[in-house]
Amino acid sequence: MTLSFAFPWAFLLLPLPLLVWRFAPPYRDRTRALRIPFFREITEAAGLEPRAGSAILRRRRLQMIAATLCWVLLVLGLARPELLGQQVTVEKAARDMVLAVDISGSMDARDMEDASGARQQRLQVVKDVVGQFIDAREGDRIALIVFGTRAFVQTPFTEDLVSVRSLLEATQVGMAGPDTAIGDAIGLAIRSFETSEVDQRLLVLLSDGADTSSRMSPVNAAEIAAQQGVSIFTIGVGDPNGSGDDKVDLKALEDIAARANGAFYYATDSAGLQEIYAEIDRQNPRITETVSFQPKQPMGWIAFALAAAIALSASGWLHVQSLGQSRGKRA
Incomplete structure (x- = not known):
């Protein structure tokens, strides 16, 4: 640790009392006097020595030393001494990312192969892959949105990636309704x-169906997102040759991303x-901003104390000395 002064200009005040003593006119005080008959006899009887009516106030050495020390300490306190710790540098990601995951009824289909080649539920495969993606986002702020018939914020923006993944794992098919509201999910994002106060804003939206229940058109929502500086990356899973709600609308997802x-x-x-x-992460490298600060411990209060x-x-x-002198004179 090193000692520093936040306001070193205060030390210019140190010679101020000397300048006042040298150049300022002395303070004089006039008081009324009484004429007492037999004054000399009275002072002799009291054991006192009469002096002239005008007297100069004499300060004791202790007073001068104490006053000097007090002034130096006051100026030292005004200079705001601080103990500086080691400089700390923190890198903070200047990127916010929303992960929107479809949990409609069609995500219960078991037609996606995992790493071992076994067919698994769509949502379970998505949770495994997205969970790993979340774990690698150290330093980013992540928000999680799930959508079915309605869209819901599962977690707001946070750097607590453990909580985000935990809440993702807790989601189940149909929790937000059986239909698909892609437009509402974009609007909620x-x-x-x-x-968000950062420039890099990404929405990664995954769906396996067509928009069937949104109050906002996905295309209109995408245009508004572009105006707000939000880039949307869409991922389609499922069967593009299916029928009804089970058919993934790849054309709509492609149009959303393009807009x-x-x-x-x-x-x-x-x-x-x-x-x-992984490709989305490569195309959008994380922007970081470096923040440096140095811990400061104020020490001025010690000087004032x-x-x-x-x-x-x-x-x-x-005061004790004056009491002792007065008692000695009385004795």
């Missing part, structure tokens, strides 16, 4: 970004999904 300055991807298995999330202690001690000692 836009609202989440309203509190929001993003990219569209399609995955059929776990390996492909992992490669897609010492000045007060010296002043009180000197005043008390002089």
